[in-house]
Amino acid sequence: xxxxxxxxxxxxxxxxxxxxxxxxxxxxxxxxxxxxxxxxxxxxxxxxxxxxxxxxxxxxxxxxxxxxxxxxxxxxxxxxxxxxxxxxxxxxxxxxxxxxxxxxxxxxxxxxxxxxx
Numbered sequence: 434x435x436x437x438x439x440x441x442x443x444x445x446x447x448x449x450x451x452x453x454x455x456x457x458x459x460x461x462x463x464x465x466x467x468x469x470x471x472x473x474x475x476x477x478x479x480x481x482x483x484x485x486x487x488x489x490x491x492x493x494x495x496x497x498x499x500x501x502x503x504x505x506x507x508x509x510x511x512x513x514x515x516x517x518x519x520x521x522x523x524x525x526x527x528x529x530x531x532x533x534x535x536x537x538x539x540x541x542x543x544x545x546x547x548x549x550x
Contacts, residue, residue: 442475449482449532453518456492465495472504482510482534484526484541486518510534512541 456464471477477500488496493513501507512534517524526532527547534541 439474442478445476446479447481449484449534450476450480451484451517451526453486454488454492456489456495461489461491461495464492465499468496468499469503472499477504477506477509480506480509482512484515484517484534485511485513486515486520488513510536515541 454464456462457467477483483500485496496511496513500509500511515524516522517526525547527543530547531544532542533544
């Protein structure tokens with residue numbers, strides 16, 4: 434995304450992307466711009482799924498339209514309104530651990546330990 438520190442597109446292959454909010458600053462248009470910037474960096478191209486925090490109806494509608502018409506990822510599973518990030522109760526999700534979104538059972542599973550002994 435314009436710096437040498439942002440990961441390459443390959444980094445996101447088969448990853449589940451976790452987004453804290455659908456619209457930063459309470460502005461749905463700002464959320465759309467954020468999604469477009471992440472898409473331009475290739476984040477959604479090969480991702481395996483998306484998990485979001487709480488979304489309003491307007492935010493959810495914007496995300497669905499963005500994924501379908503702009504990112505061309507109508508196939509990507511999205512698990513929304515998850516109690517993680519800055520919500521109560523706050524679920525801790527280990528970064529980098531193998532995880533799975535199962536749409537048929539509507540579940541999210543962390544498949545390996547997030548702690549190294």
